[in-house]
Amino acid sequence: MPPKPKINKQMILDASFEIVREQGHEMISARTIAEKLKCSTQPVMYHFKTIEEIRKETYKLADEYHTGFIMPKGDTGYDPLLELGLNYIRFGYEEKNLFRFLFQTNSFAGLNVAALMSDPGLGEMLKMVSSGVGCTEDEARDVFFSLFVSAHGIASLIANNSMEYEEETFRKVLENTYANLTNRGGNA
Secondary structure: OOOOOOOOHHHHHHHHHHHHHHHOHHHOOHHHHHHHHOOOOHHHHHHOOOHHHHHHHHHHHHHHHHHHHHOOOOOOOOOHHHHHHHHHHHHHHHOHHHHHHHHOOOOOOOOOHHHHHOOHHHHHHHHHHHHHHOOOHHHHHHHHHHHHHHHHHHHHHHHHOOOOOOHHHHHHHHHHHHHHHOOOOOOO
């Protein structure tokens, strides 16, 4: 009989990530992870001191997945910022549980909007907006934030309700928001 595979940290995190995707973040526990891995809870708690530690590491995995999901691929024919917004909304539709885990579990407690918008990860996107619109980086930050709020509102509605994904409608909302912010006129 071959030896049982050893459970490692990555296997635990992958199982936790799948639990969040399938059942929601509330279901992360040593027991549910052990069930997913078909093992006892001992290896789970051997590698992690607390369930909160598993949650934090799973959050990082979910955030990486989210970033890959929403980044513009460049093959849609849309403006990259518009594509980013549409991908964000589609993430809320296709990955409801991950969306809730990332954006509706008080992960931003104690932050203000300025702290969110000064994230170094936004640098490339702000440069793209700035050069595309012909504005300063601060103005680009305002445009990006307004589009983000619009996309986030739509994605939240979809992730928390049984709403249909209507890409054409969402595209028009984002295009009009973008046009009004950049003084290009809307096309509603």
